[in-house]
Amino acid sequence: MITVTHRRYVPYAHAHYAGNLVDGAYSLGLFGDVATEICIRLDGDEGLFASYDDVQFKAPVRAGDMLEITGTVVKMGTRSRKIDFEVRVVCRGTEGSAAAVLGEPIVATTATGTVVVPPK
Numbered sequence: 369m370i371t372v373t374h375r376r377y378v379p380y381a382h383a384h385y386a387g388n389l390v391d392g393a394y395s396l397g398l399f400g401d402v403a404t405e406i407c408i409r410l411d412g413d414e415g416l417f418a419s420y421d422d423v424q425f426k427a428p429v430r431a432g433d434m435l436e437i438t439g440t441v442v443k444m445g446t447r448s449r450k451i452d453f454e455v456r457v458v459c460r461g462t463e464g465s466a467a468a469v470l471g472e473p474i475v476a477t478t479a480t481g482t483v484v485v486p487p488k
C-alpha cells in the first residue's frame with residue numbers, strides 16, 4: 369500500500385489560540401494535501417475528499433513546529449481510497465528562535481478518511 373509523507377513548518381501567522389496553538393482544522397488541510405499527492409500517484413487525478421470516519425486531536429500543534437504528515441492507503445475500492453493519516457511534531461521551538469529536534473516525535477493528530485477519484 370502506498371504511503372506519502374510531507375514535511376511542513378507551521379508559520380507563526382497560523383497561531384490561533386493561547387500558547388501559540390494552531391487550530392485543529394490546520395491538520396485537516398495538511399491531510400488534504402497528502403491525499404492529493406496519493407491520488408495523483410495512484411490515479412493521475414487530484415481526487416475529491418468524501419468523508420472522515422474519525423479525527424483525533426491527541427496533542428497540540430504549535431506555531432514554530434516542524435511537522436511530518438503521513439497518509440497510507442489502507443483500502444482500495446473501485447473509485448474510493450481509504451487513507452490513515454498522522455501528523456507528528458518532529459521539531460519544536462524552545463525559546464526565542466531556539467528550537468530542537470525532538471528525540472521522540474509527538475503524535476499530534478490522527479484521522480481516517482476516504483477520497484474518491486473520477487471514473488476512468
Ligand SMILES: C/C=C/C(=O)SCCNC(=O)CCNC(=O)[C@H](O)C(C)(C)COP(=O)(O)OP(=O)(O)OC[C@H]1O[C@@H](n2cnc3c(N)ncnc32)[C@H](O)[C@@H]1OP(=O)(O)O
Binds near residue numbers: 400417419444445482
Ligand atoms: C484530495 C483532497 C481533495 C479535497 O479536499 S476536495 C474538497 C472537499 N471535497 C469535496 O468538495 C467533494 C464534494 N463531494 C463530491 O463531489 C462527491 O460527493 C464525491 C465525488 C466525493 C462522491 O460522489 P460520487 O462520485 O457521485 O459518489 P458515488 O458514485 O456514490 O460513489 C463512488 C465511490 O465513493 C464512495 N463514497 C461516496 N461518498 C462517500 C462518502 N461520503 N464517504 C465514503 N465513501 C464515499 C462510494 O462508496 C464509492 O466507492 P467505490 O467506488 O469504492 O465503490
